[in-house]
Amino acid sequence: MSYRLENTQRGEKYKTVFSKVSPAQRRNRTARSRWRANFLLGLYLILMILPIYWLINMSLQTNSEILGSMTLWPQNLTFDNYIGIFTNSSWYMGYINSMLYVVMNMLITICVALPAAYAFSRFTFIGDKHLFFWLLTNLMAPPAVFLLPYFQLYYSVGLFDTHIAVALAHCLFNIPLAIWILEGFMSSVPKEIDETAYIDGYSFPRFFIKIFIPMIRSGIGVTLFFLFMFSWVELLLARTLTATNAQPIGMIMTRTSTASGIDWGTLAAAGVLTIIPGILVVYFVRNHIAKGFALGRT
Amino acid sequence: MAEITLKGLAHSYEKTPTHAADYAIRQMDHIWHQGGAYALLGPSGCGKSTLLNIISGLLEPSEGEVLFDGQRVNELPPEERNIAQVFQFPVIYDTMTVFDNLAFPLRNMNTPEYRVTPKVLEVAEILDLTLLLKRKAKNLTADEKQKVSMGRGLVRDDVTAILFDEPLTVIDPQLKWKLRRKLKEIHERFNITMIYVTHDQLEASTFADKIAVMYEGQVVQFGTPRELFERPTHTFVGYFIGSPGMNFMAVEYQGDQVMFGSQPLPVSTPLKRAIASANASNIKLGIRPEFITISSHQTTESIPIEVANLQDLGTHSLLTFMLNGQPFKARLPEGHPPVGETAFAHFDNAHVALYIDEYLVEADHE
Amino acid sequence: MNNKVPNNRAWLLVLPMLVLVAFSAIIPLMTVVNYSVQDVLGPNARFFTGTEWFESMLNDNALQAAFLRQISFSLIILAIQIPLGIGIALIMPKRGWQASAVLILITLPLLIPWNVVGSIWQIFTRGDIGLMGWGLRELGVDYNITRNAGDAWVTIVLMDVWHWTPLVAMLCYSGLRSIPEAYYQAARIDRASKWAVFRYIQLPKLTNVLVIAVLLRFMHSFMIYAEPFVLTGGGPGSATTFLSQSLTTMAVGQQDLGPSAAFSLIYFLVILLVSWVFYTTIMHMQKDKPPHGGA
Numbered sequence: 001m002s003y004r005l006e007n008t009q010r011g012e013k014y015k016t017v018f019s020k021v022s023p024a025q026r027r028n029r030t031a032r033s034r035w036r037a038n039f040l041l042g043l044y045l046i047l048m049i050l051p052i053y054w055l056i057n058m059s060l061q062t063n064s065e066i067l068g069s070m071t072l073w074p075q076n077l078t079f080d081n082y083i084g085i086f087t088n089s090s091w092y093m094g095y096i097n098s099m100l101y102v103v104m105n106m107l108i109t110i111c112v113a114l115p116a117a118y119a120f121s122r123f124t125f126i127g128d129k130h131l132f133f134w135l136l137t138n139l140m141a142p143p144a145v146f147l148l149p150y151f152q153l154y155y156s157v158g159l160f161d162t163h164i165a166v167a168l169a170h171c172l173f174n175i176p177l178a179i180w181i182l183e184g185f186m187s188s189v190p191k192e193i194d195e196t197a198y199i200d201g202y203s204f205p206r207f208f209i210k211i212f213i214p215m216i217r218s219g220i221g222v223t224l225f226f227l228f229m230f231s232w233v234e235l236l237l238a239r240t241l242t243a244t245n246a247q248p249i250g251m252i253m254t255r256t257s258t259a260s261g262i263d264w265g266t267l268a269a270a271g272v273l274t275i276i277p278g279i280l281v282v283y284f285v286r287n288h289i290a291k292g293f294a295l296g297r298t
Numbered sequence: 299m300a301e302i303t304l305k306g307l308a309h310s311y312e313k314t315p316t317h318a319a320d321y322a323i324r325q326m327d328h329i330w331h332q333g334g335a336y337a338l339l340g341p342s343g344c345g346k347s348t349l350l351n352i353i354s355g356l357l358e359p360s361e362g363e364v365l366f367d368g369q370r371v372n373e374l375p376p377e378e379r380n381i382a383q384v385f386q387f388p389v390i391y392d393t394m395t396v397f398d399n400l401a402f403p404l405r406n407m408n409t410p411e412y413r414v415t416p417k418v419l420e421v422a423e424i425l426d427l428t429l430l431l432k433r434k435a436k437n438l439t440a441d442e443k444q445k446v447s448m449g450r451g452l453v454r455d456d457v458t459a460i461l462f463d464e465p466l467t468v469i470d471p472q473l474k475w476k477l478r479r480k481l482k483e484i485h486e487r488f489n490i491t492m493i494y495v496t497h498d499q500l501e502a503s504t505f506a507d508k509i510a511v512m513y514e515g516q517v518v519q520f521g522t523p524r525e526l527f528e529r530p531t532h533t534f535v536g537y538f539i540g541s542p543g544m545n546f547m548a549v550e551y552q553g554d555q556v557m558f559g560s561q562p563l564p565v566s567t568p569l570k571r572a573i574a575s576a577n578a579s580n581i582k583l584g585i586r587p588e589f590i591t592i593s594s595h596q597t598t599e600s601i602p603i604e605v606a607n608l609q610d611l612g613t614h615s616l617l618t619f620m621l622n623g624q625p626f627k628a629r630l631p632e633g634h635p636p637v638g639e640t641a642f643a644h645f646d647n648a649h650v651a652l653y654i655d656e657y658l659v660e661a662d663h664e
Numbered sequence: 665m666n667n668k669v670p671n672n673r674a675w676l677l678v679l680p681m682l683v684l685v686a687f688s689a690i691i692p693l694m695t696v697v698n699y700s701v702q703d704v705l706g707p708n709a710r711f712f713t714g715t716e717w718f719e720s721m722l723n724d725n726a727l728q729a730a731f732l733r734q735i736s737f738s739l740i741i742l743a744i745q746i747p748l749g750i751g752i753a754l755i756m757p758k759r760g761w762q763a764s765a766v767l768i769l770i771t772l773p774l775l776i777p778w779n780v781v782g783s784i785w786q787i788f789t790r791g792d793i794g795l796m797g798w799g800l801r802e803l804g805v806d807y808n809i810t811r812n813a814g815d816a817w818v819t820i821v822l823m824d825v826w827h828w829t830p831l832v833a834m835l836c837y838s839g840l841r842s843i844p845e846a847y848y849q850a851a852r853i854d855r856a857s858k859w860a861v862f863r864y865i866q867l868p869k870l871t872n873v874l875v876i877a878v879l880l881r882f883m884h885s886f887m888i889y890a891e892p893f894v895l896t897g898g899g900p901g902s903a904t905t906f907l908s909q910s911l912t913t914m915a916v917g918q919q920d921l922g923p924s925a926a927f928s929l930i931y932f933l934v935i936l937l938v939s940w941v942f943y944t945t946i947m948h949m950q951k952d953k954p955p956h957g958g959a
Binding site: 037051054058070113120124149153264277279287 | 668669670671672673674675677678680681682684685687688689691692693695696699751752754755756757763764766767768769770771772773774775776777778779780783784785787788792793794795796798826834835837838841842873883886887889890907908909911912915916921924925928929931932935936939
């Protein structure tokens with residue numbers, strides 16, 4: 001089958017062939033390319049999941065099974081590794097410690113970043129550009145650079161080995177990040193909204209809380225996601241600023257390595273448990289995340 | 299030649315449409331003749347963009363057929379339909395120059411460069427884009443961008459129809475008429491079918507020879523701007539076309555008289571006969587504000603009204619009056635004598651239209 | 665849209681933030697600068713050394729080697745992650761539950777603590793208990809990351825690709841999502857090939873997010889610490905010892921305050937310099953773009 005169209009136009013006679021491929025062939029072709037894309041995506045996802053699967057697999061085995069023969073899935077399913085973690089306060093306190101400083105950091109950061117980002121998105125003031133640039137340079141500071149000075153600083157002010165110390169330390173990179181993301185979202189809200197609200201007699205704090213924050217709530221959600229992400233995954237500063245009372249789970253995990261060898265099962269179970277909060281957080285922001293990752297800057 | 303025929307066409311975005319409201323386009327037949335300048339006019343959500351996308355092939359209709367010169371093209375994608383489309387927001391290829399933008403469709407068809415250049419220059423000339431050819435398309439103004447996207451349709455020799463989807467939405471008001479004139483000029487110069495979607499009646503009537511008015515997924519009238527004004531075939535057309543729209547009165551036939559509520563109306567004999575023989579409960583009479591005359595003296599043909607408001611619009615005034623508790627509009631020419639609180643309205647019988655179940659019924663004027 | 669109002673009272677809004685960041689950034693940085701020009705022998709025995717530490721750090725062979733390793737590592741992972749990320753973004757489903765599911769799965773590695781990422785790969789690649797190590801050995805490949813520097817490198821690059829490609833993919837995905845449907849429709853009508861659609865519609869719209877992606881990936885890869893530390897400990901030998909690990913060993917392990925402070929400053933400045941050069945080059949190349957993109 002071919003689709004021809006004879007047309008006389010601008011004094012010339014054209015014979016336009018609509019298509020050399022039949023609709024059925026074309027459908028086949030698009031279906032094939034669709035299939036190829038899905039195949040590649042599936043392949044990537046499988047390769048991506050494999051290391052995590054292996055971690056889960058090992059967390060459900062006893063050490064003797066792990067070290068014994070190669071098994072692709074647990075032969076003798078056991079939850080002992082998890083039970084061990086949940087019944088030992090020195091283990092589960094690690095999770096609580098980590099959660100505590102992450103949440104503290106998120107709260108502190110969002111509270112100071114919201115007004116600052118608003119200032120950057122709405123006003124010019126003396127030194128604003130320099131200040132913004134300086135903030136961004138803090139994103140680029142390697143945590144390793146600050147190890148020693150942080151240790152001394154927090155030790156001298158008596159905050160060493162507290163949750164707030166880690167929360168404050170993570171502000172180093174989280175506050176600039178939050179301001180940068182929020183500024184992008186705020187700039188996409190028309191200025192007229194602010195002006196209308198002031199004309200309607202709103203005071204600045206009331207306008208900010210009642211009108212402005214609800215308008216950028218998906219931006220705030222995405223910001224919180226990033227704050228969680230970077231505070232939760234960081235270990236270098238967290239372990240340097242803590243000893244016993246506020247020790248993060250990442251540090252406690254190193255205990256599985258003892259003179260008599262490594263307790264693989266417990267290590268794997270502890271690892272799996274650190275992934276779960278992340279899954280929960282992504283799940284909550286899944287509808288905003290696609291838009292949010294562009295940080296309001298596309 | 300491309301004569302676009304829509305046969306038994308219907309479209310629904312639902313997978314299994316159950317009732318009429320599920321349809322964006324309700325069962326319709328329509329023919330767009332080769333070389334016409336058409337407008338598709340209607341309020342937002344009436345299905346006009348859906349219809350346009352079905353014609354261009356971006357959407358496949360759920361029922362019926364789209365025929366180009368008698369050939370069924372339902373399954374053909376837009377790239378194989380010999381059409382071009384201009385979108386509401388200008389679509390241009392940011393990183394290319396204006397020249398490359400215009401040459402893009404030709405190059406995609408592997409046209410040799412020695413044929414591309416003269417074609418692009420010709421189209422640029424027509425669209426007044428010659429001076430901009432070397433500029434990056436990103437830096438153009440909205441109207442220039444819109445001209446570039448139109449130009450991409452014009453460079454192709456095989457294009458027999460250009461579809462416009464509210465193309466002037468983002469254009470400054472003072473440039474709108476200029477661009478509209480350009481469109482008209484292009485239409486006269488090339489023998490191309492143009493279908494222009496808009497919700498603005500002024501835009502539609504200045505551009506198109508014939509306008510299809512859409513309402514709730516159906517073309518309710520297809521005619522010249524004049525026909526739409528003078529003989530609206532559907533109450534919606536009467537209401538939508540003209541500013542302000544037609545006045546409507548729900549009437550009944552009672553004891554040898556046509557009653558608008560408690561007010562008997564002095565209508566012509568053929569109209570009275572038509573109303574008397576109508577076997578329906580939904581009977582309306584329509585009269586445009588232009589055909590109502592107001593005076594301070596009563597005649598046999600006029601009815602007493604209660605004046606509510608007079609608005610001076612410069613070239614004419616607009617009178618709002620109440621009749622049987624319903625507001626009416628009448629258009630008074632410049633220099634009309636002042637109107638008191640009570641006055642009398644006279645409906646020009648030749649322009650009183652009868653609608654039964656919302657559709658126009660012609661009463662014989664012997 | 666960017667008609668900002670001059671208002672110096674805006675300083676009041678940034679003040680709380682400034683106090684906090686200054687506490688976390690300026691005071692520690694002063695300490696570093698202070699140490700970098702002194703030799704601290706004891707609480708009351710300090711000597712001014714001028715630029716001595718800086719000179720010795722710049723001439724240190726081990727550090728130069730670590731620096732070169734660091735640069736190569738960053739370039740390699742950028743060369744893999746950027747194209748791979750774009751590719752994944754292009755084939756990700758755009759709507760429906762599949763889109764959400766793929767989104768959650770893809771983002772997963774980004775939310776795993778960095779040392780756990782190291783542990784996952786340590787377990788995964790061990791010859792005795794790891795699926796990959798065991799699998800390769802079964803296939804007859806002599807694979808051992810604790811003995812063979814090449815194997816260690818490949819593994820670390822693989823781990824980083826696994827860990828961070830999702831970030832590039834997500835950035836590109838959100839960039840692609842912001843392209844209006846009309847662009848694709850117009851391209852179809854213009855009979856553009858798939859490649860032309862990518863080259864002239866998708867790629868131009870991705871420039872902004874790609875700049876962000878390259879910057880973020882460069883910065884983070886240049887600071888990498890926990891993952892290789894857990895996986896290889898910097899070995900075999902010092903084959904996978906990157907700058908952060910060298911610095912930590914020097915500062916915390918050996919307590920060489922002066923040299924490590926000088927090293928810190930050089931390290932920080934290098935990142936700043938590279939990021940700045942990259943950013944200004946890109947912005948120069950597309951001068952007519954507004955500073956925050958916006959399209």
